[in-house]
Amino acid sequence: GESVGLHLPTLSVQEGDNSIINCAYSNSASDYFIWYKQESGKGPQFIIDIRSNMDKRQGQRVTVLLNKTVKHLSLQIAATQPGDSAVYFCAEKANTGRRALTFGSGTRLQVQP
Amino acid sequence: DAGVIQSPRHEVTEMGQEVTLRCKPISGHNSLFWYRQTMMRGLELLIYFNNNVPIDDSGMPEDRFSAKMPNASFSTLKIQPSEPRDSAVYFCASSSGALSTDTQYFGPGTRLTVL
Numbered sequence: 033g034e035s036v037g038l039h040l041p042t043l044s045v046q047e048g049d050n051s052i053i054n055c056a057y058s059n060s061a062s063d064y065f066i067w068y069k070q071e072s073g074k075g076p077q078f079i080i081d082i083r084s085n086m087d088k089r090q091g092q093r094v095t096v097l098l099n100k101t102v103k104h105l106s107l108q109i110a111a112t113q114p115g116d117s118a119v120y121f122c123a124e125k126a127n128t129g130r131r132a133l134t135f136g137s138g139t140r141l142q143v144q145p
Numbered sequence: 146d147a148g149v150i151q152s153p154r155h156e157v158t159e160m161g162q163e164v165t166l167r168c169k170p171i172s173g174h175n176s177l178f179w180y181r182q183t184m185m186r187g188l189e190l191l192i193y194f195n196n197n198v199p200i201d202d203s204g205m206p207e208d209r210f211s212a213k214m215p216n217a218s219f220s221t222l223k224i225q226p227s228e229p230r231d232s233a234v235y236f237c238a239s240s241s242g243a244l245s246t247d248t249q250y251f252g253p254g255t256r257l258t259v260l
Contacts, residue, residue: 066249074254075238075251075254076188081248121188132193137187
């Protein structure tokens with residue numbers, strides 16, 4: 033049969049607006065979370081991380097919120113710019129000592145000028 | 146500072162040929178990861194090394210895939226024989242391996258096309 037490609041959810045925002053990208057994770061043992069940005073033709077680029085003993089962490093124009101109760105992670109981008117257009121991935125690591133990250137499927141952010 | 150370096154950036158080969166992808170991690174990092182990214186399956190971990198030792202290769206698709214890390218500054222991912230379904234972008238990433246900060250830094254990737 034015909035194969036179906038991975039459908040990425042898309043968030044479209046106006047330049048200057050704030051963006052919120054959400055991610056749900058399933059592993060209760062996850063204790064470390066990272067947001068990556070991937071531009072077309074490039075590798076994922078680290079944006080911000082957060083450990084499970086925190087519920088909020090801020091960077092430059094970005095904030096990550098962690099809600100362990102509902103296993104939810106969000107990335108907030110303030111004053112979104114055209115250069116923010118990319119696919120954003122959340123990744124999690126379990127507290128089992130295993131180094132490997134598990135990546136979400138990604139969200140495409142489109143910034144309209 | 147040099148990031149993770151991968152070569153080649155693009156590879157086009159015919160089915161049945163051997164393909165070797167190369168990676169140089171960030172100096173001082175002791176963990177190295179190989180990922181594959183496709184539209185169908187997203188970003189998948191294939192294998193990772195810690196201090197040059199393979200720790201988890203459960204993501205390696207089948208025996209046609211093999212990875213080595215002969216020293217701290219070099220790793221290879223080999224596919225022999227290659228098949229069209231191996232077409233993907235292959236990323237290498239490295240991290241310092243410290244438990245408190247396991248941030249992985251990715252290379253630019255190798256886009257592999259198997260005809």
